[in-house]
Amino acid sequence: MSIRHGLLALLERGPMYGYQLRAAFEESVGGTWSLNIGQVYTTLSRLERDEFVLPLPENDGGQRPYEITGTGRAELARWFATPIERTDRPRDELAIKLALAMTTPGVDVAAVVQSQRTAGVRALQEYTRLKTRQDKQAQDDLSWLLVLDAMIFQCEAEIRWLDHCEATILRRTRTARPAEQAQTPEPHPVRKEARR
Amino acid sequence: MTDVLELRDVHRTHGDGANAVQALRGVTLTVRPGELVAIMGPSGSGKSTLLNLAGGLDRPTGGEVLVEGASLGTLSHRRLSAVRRRTIGYVFQDFNLLPSLTAAENVALPLELDGKSIRAARRAALAALTEVDLADLAHRFPDEMSGGQQQRVAIARALVGERRLVLADEPTGALDSQTGEAVLRVLRERVDAGAAGLLVTHEARHAGWADRVIFLRDGVIIDSSGPLGSADDLLERTS
Structure with missing residues (x-):
């Protein structure tokens, strides 16, 4: 599984910034897969490059939330609809x-x-x-x-x-x-x- | 802490001469209060023989089986029957409930056979059925219950009174995974409350409920698995 799709699925719940995404990801998988914050930000910038997410203005705490775009939503739907190939493992x-x-x-x-x-x-x-x-x-x-x-x-x-x-x-x-x-x-x- | 069950260099041979089959060859094993031990192995490895010997339903051809320190081989027939009624509880794959008795009557039966008054036996039966979350169905007959419910009644019967050793032979055999899990949960809770448990299974997932898993092959213990110590460590290594 790619972290990309994991983050897209979480952003479908609503806009979140990096630390929120990391916490939500780890909560979803019960700590079986821990992410470092660097991985989260690298993935977010790639998602932004591919126009799957959009950065929003920084909040008062200086954190920048991201929201999922229409293209990102379509990619997420495609991921959920496609079975995982055994060769991907x-x-x-x-x-x-x-x-x-x-x-x-x-x-x-x-x-x-x-x-x-x-x-x-x-x-x-x-x-x-x-x-x-x-x-x-x-x-x-x-x-x-x-x-x-x-x-x-x-x-x-x-x-x-x-x-x-x-x-x-x-x-x-x-x-x-x-x-x-x-x-x-x-x-x-x-x-x-x-x-x- | 005294072992509830102890097998010392136990052998069991069926038949003799050229037809002799060695079902168990020198098995040594202990089970303490609060401990659930699972026995795993393929068909014919000696799992059920081991359970029958532990429960005093069969006698070893060599070695000794002790329940709460008493060597079963030295007990009179009457004493052995008393140990089987009072100390040991059995759970079988096919439930073995009497169809003409209600759930409560099935559970009370071992106590009544042991000389307890009907009233006291029924009270204890109701408590045991409550433990397996079936108090509401106490007056139903086995054929009015699902397989999972019947097996929970069988467990209540195995636990009723002061049973300190619970022996289970593939107790989830015919049940779906959810129901089987509920049955194992009940067994686990009873063991956590202080009983000793011996579970025979060929399903690894069920053995996962045990504190210790013993692997039997051709009548010999070839390996055993205790817990790693920390579940959180395992998660860290998985992630």
């Missing part, structure tokens, strides 16, 4: 790591899978703890709860995939063993018959 390091583990001599693939699974479950424990804590603190902070749920579901998906990898590797290993044994030079009567 960074490469899956875990999948690559496991593929390499499978083909690198001397690597204990089961141990790689298990250490990742333990890390995933540990993260799940923490997210669940945060969720219960959040439930007790503020029932109405729905956006943050949904962000937490997203992290929980992503963790769960990764663990399910690891379970699948483990089961597949095990099944392949088990079916490969009898095949290897069949290659041992035990003379087979049928084969002898066939040779004749």
Whole structure:
């Protein structure tokens, strides 16, 4: 996700200046993505260059609020209407790591899978703890709860995939063993018959 | 703090000779009051065997199972039954509610079987149903309730009285994610109030409710996961 669209979405609520935007952004994602103020101002100037936002006169405190333009609103609508392409996401390091583990001599693939699974479950424990804590603190902070749920579901998906990898590797290993044994030079009567 | 449940080098072999299957091989595990431990593992890894042994529903072929310091293997049949009725609560995937009894009667049943007066048992049942937020449905029969409500009744039955060890075998199996979460929340609250809990699950998301997650493979504990210590640290690293 680009910060550009995040800021545009926040400005759709009404004009805001940099620090307000940063606070609103972090509040929306429950602190899972912290922005520095420099990123906010750099993004705002690019949005202004592209005519997606318009700077307003400074207020009494010397802060300059920005408002979203019609073009910015159209861009925001386009962003919401367009599904995120899977290719927009960074490469899956875990999948690559496991593929390499499978083909690198001397690597204990089961141990790689298990250490990742333990890390995933540990993260799940923490997210669940945060969720219960959040439930007790503020029932109405729905956006943050949904962000937490997203992290929980992503963790769960990764663990399910690891379970699948483990089961597949095990099944392949088990079916490969009898095949290897069949290659041992035990003379087979049928084969002898066939040779004749 | 005394462990509520302790498994010491527990083995369980089904069958014998060439047909022997080692379901558990040297499992050592403790669960303290206020602690929820989840057991994760694929089918056939020994999860349910472990739970049955912990609940005194099965006997180990080696090692010892202790509940509140008492070795279950040394107890008479009568004492063991009493421990199962009074100290241990069971939650099963398929609820196991008696269809001809109301929610309150289902929950009161273990206490009545234990010799409590009907009035006292019903009072305790109502308190347990209140704990799972179902006091309003106390007089409904199981088939008049949703799956989630039935499972909460089953949890109330597992918690009624002074149960200090709650054993749950895939308690959210047939429930949707929201309802399953509500069931786990109830379990978590009871454990936070001082019970010890052992939860068997193959769903990682459900194991996330536990304080400790134990991974079982082919009857052996291969790893365990405690909390990181600070949820806020995790968020910082995620961001």
